Amino acid sequence: xxxxxxxxxxxxxxxxxxxxxxxxxxxxxxxxxxxxxxxxxxxxxxxxxxxxxxxxxxxxxxxxxxxxxxxxxxxxxxxxxxxxxxxxxxxxxxxxxxxxxxxxxxxxxxxxxxxxxxxxxxxxxxxxxxxxxxxxxxxxxxxxxxxxxxxxxxxxxxxxxxxxxxxxxxxxxxxxxxxxxxxxxxxxxxxxxxxxxxxxxxxxxxxxxxxxxxxxxxxxxxxxxxxxxxxxxxxxxxxx
DNA sequence: AAAGCGCTCAACCGCATGCTG
DNA sequence: CCAGCATGCGGTTGAGCGCTT
Numbered sequence: 001x002x003x004x005x006x007x008x009x010x011x012x013x014x015x016x017x018x019x020x021x022x023x024x025x026x027x028x029x030x031x032x033x034x035x036x037x038x039x040x041x042x043x044x045x046x047x048x049x050x051x052x053x054x055x056x057x058x059x060x061x062x063x064x065x066x067x068x069x070x071x072x073x074x075x076x077x078x079x080x081x082x083x084x085x086x087x088x089x090x091x092x093x094x095x096x097x098x099x100x101x102x103x104x105x106x107x108x109x110x111x112x113x114x115x116x117x118x119x120x121x122x123x124x125x126x127x128x129x130x131x132x133x134x135x136x137x138x139x140x141x142x143x144x145x146x147x148x149x150x151x152x153x154x155x156x157x158x159x160x161x162x163x164x165x166x167x168x169x170x171x172x173x174x175x176x177x178x179x180x181x182x183x184x185x186x187x188x189x190x191x192x193x194x195x196x197x198x199x200x201x202x203x204x205x206x207x208x209x210x211x212x213x214x215x216x217x218x219x220x221x222x223x224x225x226x227x228x229x230x231x232x233x234x235x236x237x238x239x240x
Numbered sequence: 241a242a243a244g245c246g247c248t249c250a251a252c253c254g255c256a257t258g259c260t261g
Numbered sequence: 262c263c264a265g266c267a268t269g270c271g272g273t274t275g276a277g278c279g280c281t282t
Contacts, residue, residue, distance in 0.1 A: 008250070008276085030267065046268075047251065082270060093270075098249055105247085 005039040009048050013038055017045055018053055026054075051094045058090030062099055070096055071103075 020036040026049055029042030066088055073084040081093035
């Protein structure tokens, strides 16, 4: 077998990948990996696309609205990162996961500090990030949701019984969460977003693919990394 | 100036799930 | 129904960078 490349992607690889995704869609990753000549696995190609190259992705710091939304949705769904990401236009599950991790660490540290100064009974659970808590031991698939990053592949996923949704009883992180939230603002109420990227300036939720939406037009990105990759040549790149 | 430390984020891994023949 | 393959998801890792000492 041929040796597969690993590690950071080069700009050339990115250009190559985008080209082939444009040609074949973002579904057949093994195929794309093969025909593109990139010495990457399909998995790696998909990840690169989804987390970095996909048009419409926002890069950079999360807005306070997004931060609040993450907290709110995490409170609701737990570590269902991809699901949370679907509600945050331009953000990836990876990004949100990383944000959450950072957030939890920060909270943990804060808590440690406050506990040191004023020990309380709730000090029993460490609020620092841990993978040990579970929302639900089984993964739940929203198969009737169109994949968030799908750029045009056919939707063939079947439907799933929503009754199989999160089993509230397994929500063991709930306590941990409450502990954290209680020290936060009283309620996390989404406010009208003030998004930095001009792409999302108007009604971002309708631009980003949400649960209910079907196909959507490809949005030609106006931000990095696409402009650096394609410049004006990028125009019409995603047309067909 | 440089060594140490902590943080961020891209990328990998393993497992679960879905699809197809 | 089942097996094999492709894709998706969540957890984890590590390189690189900035800040502190």
